[in-house]
Amino acid sequence: MSYEETTIEGRNAVLEAFRAGKTIDKLFVQDGCQDGPVRTIVREARKGDTLIQYVAKERLNQMSETGNHQGVIAFAAAYSYAEVEDILDAAREKGEPPFIFILDGIEDPHNLGAIIRTANLAGAHGVIIPKRRAVGLTSTVARTSAGALHYTPVAHVTNLAVTMEELKKEGLWFVCADMVGESMYRLNLTGPIGLVIGNEGSGVSRLVKEKCDMAASIPMNGNIDSLNASVAAGVLAYEIVRQRLNIK
Template sequence: MRYEELTIEGRNAVLEAFRSGKTIDKLFVLDGCQDGPVKTITREARKHDTIIQFVSRERLDQLSETRKHQGVIAKAAAYEYALVDDMLKMAEEKGEPPFLILLDGIEDPHNLGAIIRTANLAGAHGVIIPKRRAAGLTAVVAKTSAGALNYTPVAKVTNLTATMKELKEKGLWFVCADMNGEVMYSQNLTGPIGLVIGNEGEGVSKLVKENCDFITSVPMRGEIDSLNASVAAGVLAYEIVRQRLQK
């Protein structure tokens, strides 16, 4: 299992990484650096829809492991991302209705890793994350997933709502977790389903929520009003498992 987060430094190495098709989550470039090789690298980054951050030399020196960054450092995914179609294929091969978990802006890598681990154990066919304002597949995520990343595909999409609309055309319906929803025990959570879990602080965003078919909640009996995102994902995923087994 590869747990290293790939930090790629230096102009040739970074350019080569882009050209070889490696998934680069983020590119850090020395602010104000405008020479030819750096322009070529930023052009490649834009072509691959990589997030580019222009930063100070101090910041680059902090990020650097080799001390030879030449003004560019790339952060590559420690694991390859899958395609959403791969997940649907997996469900079909297993003869099961698709069960996907969509994460609307989970920023804590420990939460992401824990959710991937739960997804694997609950028999979900994949996890979908957005490109922006969300954790990617870093070493921390890989470690927290306890090996699940080797088996459960994770796809990274530019637009979560657009992906949901495409999946709706393929017969999936979506349920999002929100404390104002109907209690999960009184809902029918069977069939081809996408479970949507929101950001740790704000929950599911307005646009994503509007594209969900149902809003569901976990019954709360205590004095505080919310569960950790990965725990909520686990509770709801297992209610889906329970209902599937009963069927």
Template structure:
């Protein structure tokens, strides 16, 4: 599968995709265009969870594969999103304490795919990603996940911190990977837990970090000071796996 297959161009094609219930991650509309079909498309998109961006014609021309965008280009999800409740239900069915990954702004689709793959192999019940400033479920993500996307639920949420607060009410607690924390080997990573992995460049945002119960640092002996986001997710996840197996 190529990512191009999930780029939809043209007014009728985009409107039909939205009406059919297809998950559209991003919608690019011609800035300043107020005609009927464009307004209809924007209205339909607002009923879902689509991020709408109004951009100049030059930007649409750059994004277009066909040269016939008619002022409208949509990026549709390659796979359907799940819900956080589905993940908790999956944990209940398996008789396991919930084990979730929360990704705070992972923008590289290769990193997202690799993390979904790791989450699957580590036995996690799902991956939660935010709506804004983050990669969605594109075909690149699907390919990098090596098929894991078919088995591991991924939920896209408007507000990561609000979801964390709700999950805390169910007894979950959260640990984020960050340089300034306790060595991960000294922390208890068993029980109902959410692993929070931050953005490739800036790490975990302040608001999300404040809602974490623990901060885990990964010991590093080299000359540089950080791991790739997907590698950090794997290292922390497998310390949790080790501890959970011992229990």
């Protein structure tokens, strides 16, 4: 199910969005606004684990498209999120070992959309993203995915490391992209696998990296030292595909 709007402004509109059950990724509240309606909105936001940020009125004015934000602007997911179990179910239905993308703090919506598109084309069963410090399913992500969001479930979770531990109980093991890791061509990347891609600048966070079973590097012979996050995801994903298909 897709949602019709991604930016919601004004107290009544934002409150109704929460009460209607829309997935609100982020709520921006004007600093110093403490009246009843705003407190009600914040209370609703906390029920759904929405990221709440208090900002200056000038910031809200810059963000506003209507010029009538009344101290609150919400960003709703352009598409509804799946559950992690939905992703595992998709693998079971196909009779395949799970293949899941784990994205640790991707901030650029174009990168997220491109990675979801790659995940779909590589036959991955789903994508998992964190609720905080990362981009959600915005309309830009949806456009960049070129329709893949209709077919590839995306779950967002509070804690990636905890989710990875739970998935290990389901038999998954995890490989993360790491410039100082073992060459991806020397690793066995078959079986139930989670491919972990880190933030565009800082890479995979320490806590998530500690949950990974191995680190894979992409051989590079150029004059610069790293690939764009979505390109790195694509290169590693297709090495996994090659090995899953047992192509020599």
